[in-house]
Amino acid sequence: MTSIQDRLREVFATPLPRGLMAKIGGICGVSRPTVSAWFNNPEKVRTISRTHAELICSTFELKVSPLWLSEGIGPKEWNPGELVLNTPRANVETTVDLKKSRQVPVTGSVKGGDDGFLTQDTTPDGFVEYWTGDPHAYALRIKGDSMHPRYRHGEFVVVTPSIEPQPGRDVVVRLTNGKCLLKQLNWVRGGEIQLLSINNDYGPMTFNKDEVECIARVAGSVGPDSLIF
Known part of the structure; x- marks a missing residue:
């Protein structure tokens, strides 16, 4: 199994871009020396958390699996394929x-x-x-407190439709009947997808693929x- 140092240097161009470690520290909430150990000190750091790996993959739009990046488990390439239905596909290099x-x-x-779906103002x-x-x-302004505490009234969620969504990530889903949802993608199995609510007011929602526009x-x-x- 490769080390976290090998995996990080595999997905980022070498020599490392100036300011990269400071940027990673900022998005992960850790110090620059900690990030330096991620890249350079296999005796001190053997893995990073899945949360940190997801933040890195998301921010830098890396088309690799966070599980592979954090722990070296599973395939490197993250290609869920059928997760993206009618959205533009990503064209992201691994470096x-x-x-x-x-x-x-x-x-x-x-x-x-009240029914778990979004009401929208498209102005x-x-x-x-x-x-x-x-x-x-594009960005959407959050109104009300129905998605608290993850999203609060007045905040903006930024949506990147060209990047493939991964299970465990929040997504905006548009159905063929015109309704929309802001949920967490739980899984895609065969011809179905399941979404989890951001708060506890609603249970999981499962849809057939032909009900989902994007x-x-x-x-x-x-x-x-x-x-x-």
Whole structure:
């Protein structure tokens, strides 16, 4: 089995881009010396947490499995295939340079409805700054507290439809009947997908693939003060 140092250096270009370790430390909430040990000290660090691996794969849009990156388990390539139905497919290399943040358009707002589906306002409303290379990225303003504590009133979720969603990640799902949901993708099995609610008010929801128009990955969220007009 390869070491975490080998796996990190495999997916990032060498020599490492300037500022990479500081950026990883920032998104993972750890110090730069800790990240340096991830890359350079196999005697001190043998693995990283799955959460840290998911943050790294998400932020840098790496098309590798977080489980493979964190623990060296399973296939390297993450290609769930049927998870993305009618969204653009990612074209992401496994070695990437640092990308700059950019302004992502806010395309509307969403609020959790009493039936578990979203109610939407599609009026564009400025931009938010976010770190992503997805040219199709957009943001949605959260209204109300139905998705608390993960998403709070006034925050923005950033959606990256060109990046394949993974089980365990939040997604925006549009059904063929026009209804939408903001849920956690639980699994895809055969011709069905199952979604989990962000709060505990609703149980799992299972749909046939032919009921689903598209599934778009939620990359993250930013605060209410991030809005740029």
